[in-house]
Amino acid sequence: MRIYLLSALVLLLLCSCSSEVSNYPVGSDFIDSNVNIKIIDTFTINAGTFKLDSLLASSTSRILIGSKQDDNFGQLISQSYFQVKNSVFSISSEAVYDSIGLVLHYDNYYYGDTTQVQTYKVHRVTEYFEADTDDDAFYNGSKLQYDAEALGEVSFVPRPNTTTDSIYIPLDYNLGKELFEKIRDKDITTTDDFVRYFNGLTVIPDTTANSHVLGFKFLSDTTIDDNSGMRIFYTQDTDDTSEDNSKQLSFYVSSASEQFNAISANLEDTPLNHFENYETTISSEETNNKIFTQAGVGICARIEIPTLKLLNALSDASSVLKAELTFAPEIKNDSDKKFLKESLVVYVVDHKNRIVSQLTDIEGIEAYATLSSDEDEFNQNTYYMVNLSGFVQNILTSETDLNYALMIQFEDYDKTVDSVVINRLDENGNNAIKLAVTYLNY
Structure with a gap:
């Protein structure tokens, strides 16, 4: 029984x-x-x-930028930081500077409504690109100081399914001219010289828009055309009007550890507003x-x-x-x-x-x-x-x-x-x- x-x-x-x-x-x-x-x-x-x-945010190999509002998950913001480099610092003394810009190539990832307009602003990082953690890694709550004045911005409706397409953000003319002249005049001759002078960039989305978060790819190879990075455009010879005379100097994200996405969510007005x-x-x-x-x-x-x-x-x-x-x-x-x-x-x-x-x-x-x-x-x-x-x-x-x-x-x-x-x-x-x-x- x-x-x-x-x-x-x-x-x-x-x-x-x-x-x-x-x-x-x-x-x-x-x-x-x-x-x-x-x-x-x-x-x-x-x-x-x-x-x-916290979540590990470096070594993800994806630039993630955007803002999305949701009743359940609140206001989500993804801001990306990255250091750019080059190993080639050779410009002819006869070359003439043209412009500078940031290129972001889609990697097919998106979250949210991609029919909405989004605005990105690019800022210059003002401290050395280094993680303040015991394991030298960046996390989703990590931040670096950056200049409050934007170097450039762009508003756009994305096309994330086209991996051959990209977003181009014109950057401050004077910044590009300054970098161009330092390289041309041999003030910057090595990668170490460059990263000591230029710490990196951060891209910040418009947080007032309920739009989307997009993924962008980057590779540590300047020979690949569909690569994200900063580019300086110049003319090699002012007397030459051929297409080959238009040159560019590409600065790429050389390592996945030198890029991270700071991702945050404001849960104040959501059911999940009291995590201790x-x-x-x-x-x-x-x-x-x-x-x-x-x-x-x-x-x-x-x-x-x-x-x-x-x-x-x-x-x-x-x-x-x-x-x-x-x-x-x-x-x-x-x-x-x-x-x-x-x-x-x-x-x-x-x-x-x-x-x-x-x-x-x-x-x-x-x-x-x-x-x-x-x-x-x-x-x-x-x-x-x-x-x-x-x-x-x-x-x-x-x-x-x-x-x-x-x-x-x-x-x-x-x-x-x-x-x-x-x-x-x-x-x-x-x-x-x-x-x-x-x-x-x-």
Whole structure:
């Protein structure tokens, strides 16, 4: 009788609403045995949102610039800093200066409404391009001092799907003339001379516009035409009118570590306005039964299954065959569906929201949340599925009580600002985040 009472108690604790346990005999040879397959799909789920303390912002190999306003995620701003260099400092004494500008080449990434006009302003960095951190790395909250007066600006409607296209921002004529003359007159002859004189640039978007964030590519190679960088244009010989007489000196971002994106979000008027630190988890009950993920600023959805360990009480010997977690993204319009990623990365975190490891399946292979999206009028068949077999098995076989949860984030969360809203409940008030565990009981 005690065994039956214990099983009933465990099932009651496992189920958030009702118990739906199915037993399936494993073939006719086991008719008179206790070996069977059990499925439990009504686990208690705790869901919330937390914010990572900081994200590595250098070595992402993407210039990310723009501003986007959102009811859930507030005002997001991405400002990019970079140092430019060259290894060639040879200009004929007969050459004549023409102009200077900054070229930004699209890399296909964009977030937001690209039909809107955006304005970029370029400023000169006024301190040495160096990170003030123990690991000499820049983070999303890093900043460098820069001149308040802009060197140049441009307003434009982007075409981010054209990787051969670019944005050209004319810069201050006198700055270019000064650099040109210092190089021509041999005052600057080496890369070290140049970076001591010219620390770098920062590009700042118009923060009053609710527009978009764009990605631009850069390579440490001046021979590539579709490369972002600063360029000085000049004429080699004033008496020569041929096309070959027009020259340019290109200054490129020589290393990914010499560029970073300062990404911030003002969450004051959003449901996520009270993060104290990265240990703070805001429950879905406080955010209209939704949880949130946004790359770039480190907002992460957190899913916890507190009663998972109680599965062990159902049997002294069992083995997980399959475990699948499903959750549905919020889709208000076709645009929301269009921006859904085919997969999301999943991490295991502890009770303080510290990352323990990336999620793996029972065979140790990295497991992602993959999108399943069938065509239906109300998007009811659009959801993400995660293989939790390795996670469940780890929890059940651990000798200690692992107080672990799952963190949902974008795979390139250090160089994008993509976002997703996850529904905690469906339109009928039922659980929209579900775990189904199939295990062999013997």
